[in-house]
Amino acid sequence: MKYISTRGNKQSVDSAEAIIAGLADDGGLFVPTEMPQIDKGFIERLVDVPYEERALRVLQLFLTDYTDEEIKNCIGHAYGKKKFDTEKIAPVENFSADESVLELWHGPTSAFKDMALQLLPQLMSTALVKTGEKSQIIILVATSGDTGKAALEGFKDVNQIKIVVFYPKNGVSKMQYLQMATQTGGNVSVIAVNGNFDDAQTGVKKIFGDAVFNEELHHQKVRLSSANSINWGRLVPQIVYYFSSYADLIKVGKIKNGDEINFAVPTGNFGDILAGFYAKNMGLPIHKLVCASNSNNVLTDFLKTGIYNRNRDFYKTITPSMDILISSNLERLLYHMTRDSAKVKGWMEALVSVGHYDVGAECLAEIKNTFWANWADDAKTKSRIKKVYEVQKYVPDTHTAVAWQVAEDYRQATGDNHPMVIVSTASPYKFNASVLEAMGIATEGLDEFVLLTTLAKYNTNKVPKGLASLSKIPILHKRVYEKESMREAIRTVL
Secondary structure (H helix, E strand, O other), rough: OOOOOOOOOOEOOOOOOHHHHOOOOOOOEEEEEEOOOOOOOHOOOOOOOOOHHHHHHHHHHHHHOHEEEEHHHHHHHOOOOOOOOOOOOOEEEEEEEEEEEEEEOOOOOOOOOHHHOOOOOHHHHHHHHHOOOOOEEEEEEOOOOHHHHHHHEEEEEEEEEEEEEEEOOOOOHHHHHHHHHHHHHHHEEEEEEEHHHHHHHHHHHHHOOOHHHHHHHOOEEEEEOOOOOOHHHHHHHHHHHOOOOOOOOHHHOOOOOOOOOEEEOOOOHHHHHHHHHHHHOOOEEEEEEEEEEOOOOOOHHHHHHHHHHHHOOOOOOOOOOOOOOOOOOOOHHHHHHHHHHHHHHHHHHHHHHEEEOHHHHHEEOOOOOEEEEEEEEEEEEOOOOOOOHHHHHHOOHHHHHHHHHHHHHHHHHHHHOOOEEEEEEEEEEHHHHHHHHHOOOOOOOHHHHHHHHHOOOOOOOOOHHHHHHHOOOOOOOOEEEHHHHHHHHHHHHH
């Protein structure tokens, strides 16, 4: 299995080199040159094995330059050692014949990013040894909240690697801020950026594309890489949990092997739902991928019209991990839909220069065969949290509630009664105030840790240890930079 750039660089690389590099030399994203194909027997063999074995069998198809022992070792370090608070790693909660929730937040930072960011550092460390790379790797991360902490935790004190996380000042939840600002580790740096997430993400991309700056780093024997989902090593582990949830539904008798199901995914940077696209194209029986956005509904508009336009108002919402106007992973989807790197490159250049592009009716029709999209504002999100709690006695976080609401919109609009899996991306304890307010519980004057214990009275899931302990940990990271000065931040770290 080889990997090439979405933007036309014809050089193909093994997965180890793609994971170390993060981005291709031409600024494109690495994609596999072929799509592995599975059959019903492959799925059947997943039903009675644990998550770690499911991960091995999926990853083997994409990481063909890694030995089975190397992959097993990476998986063991990522998902073993009691890092997750459930042996199932990614359990499925079933509510009715046609509604289930895939819980992806049982890892050390209580967000779905742990599913990949516990594994990526292991894959990257192994890749450095495999390729004989001697340079120091600087991982650059732009985060809208959850990726930052998960990446910091995953890469903490990993040999030969430093990590720098940029987050939008005042653009993450209080709990997300505390998780990042208290992060320990001799190789970690956390930096606030005066701006929004797109400013941080654009700044990171510009740094990757700055030939002069990268040459300066080269002379210091330093290479840049990424832990955002632009890195293939971040995306490929996410494919696993689509297979795992399908196998779990077979195991409890909700579906038979071969039955089609739908997934509703709260989406900002388009990585999580893109992993579902890969699973579907490998042969997993997925009928529709329902893309759920918040008021920053640039993806909803694109998936309905074929026009991607970031020239719009930016809203700060109660779903900060989705407060994004430039969805990087959409580039991979466009490449797979068109197989035309020149077109993709042109669209991405237009996004930078004029802020919009139009993929045309033919490409849009192809996309609509797989995707359906809608969005929910804060009021609808809170209403859905309240309804889910009253009816199901289940407490979803705000992002999960967006997906739950849009899943209902999809059913009403289409009449589709395929079983629906709602992808739950964060613990409600990361967004205490918003969740409690949605449930009609007063929060005024309560600090973040009183809110934790208050929410615990209504939630059957216990407060995660990593969140409860934050009240006793000092703030370690206080630096703030302008978005134009992010290169200086990296020089300071070095």
